Amino acid sequence: MIVLDSSAVVEWLLGLPLADDVADRIVAADSLHVPALLDVEVAQVVRRYASSGEITAQAGERALTALADLDAVRYTHELLLPLIWRLRDNLTAYDAAFIALAAALDAPLVTLDTRIARAMTPEISGQQITVDLIAELPADRP
Numbered sequence: 001m002i003v004l005d006s007s008a009v010v011e012w013l014l015g016l017p018l019a020d021d022v023a024d025r026i027v028a029a030d031s032l033h034v035p036a037l038l039d040v041e042v043a044q045v046v047r048r049y050a051s052s053g054e055i056t057a058q059a060g061e062r063a064l065t066a067l068a069d070l071d072a073v074r075y076t077h078e079l080l081l082p083l084i085w086r087l088r089d090n091l092t093a094y095d096a097a098f099i100a101l102a103a104a105l106d107a108p109l110v111t112l113d114t115r116i117a118r119a120m121t122p123e124i125s126g127q128q129i130t131v132d133l134i135a136e137l138p139a140d141r142p
Contacts, residue, residue: 036076
């Protein structure tokens with residue numbers, strides 16, 4: 001069981017340089033879990049890639065179709081709100097939702113986002129959470 005964050009899913013869907021590393025984690029996991037907001041976050045990033053001309057509109061559409069087909073359990077946010085709030089000084093509520101879900105499920109979080117990885121300390125999150133930081137995203141990446 002793993003929790004995927006948006007950075008990992010975008011990397012995988014768009015076939016970016018670390019897509020194979022993300023795919024390895026997806027294949028190895030017995031189940032995938034994400035906050036429901038993942039779909040909207042990923043759609044926004046795919047939109048940015050298409051708007052900038054880095055991918056075609058058709059590639060964006062294929063990515064969002066694959067996202068809709070992703071066999072992941074999607075969780076609403078009501079039960080995650082207390083930890084999301086506790087993380088307010090370190091992360092956006094959007095990013096904190098991924099940590100809160102990983103904490104609730106006691107599952108590792110797969111990410112390419114170093115800000116999220118740094119916030120996974122027990123002092124910040126209130127418990128030990130495993131983070132699988134595949135690699136740091138370049139600063140110029142959405």
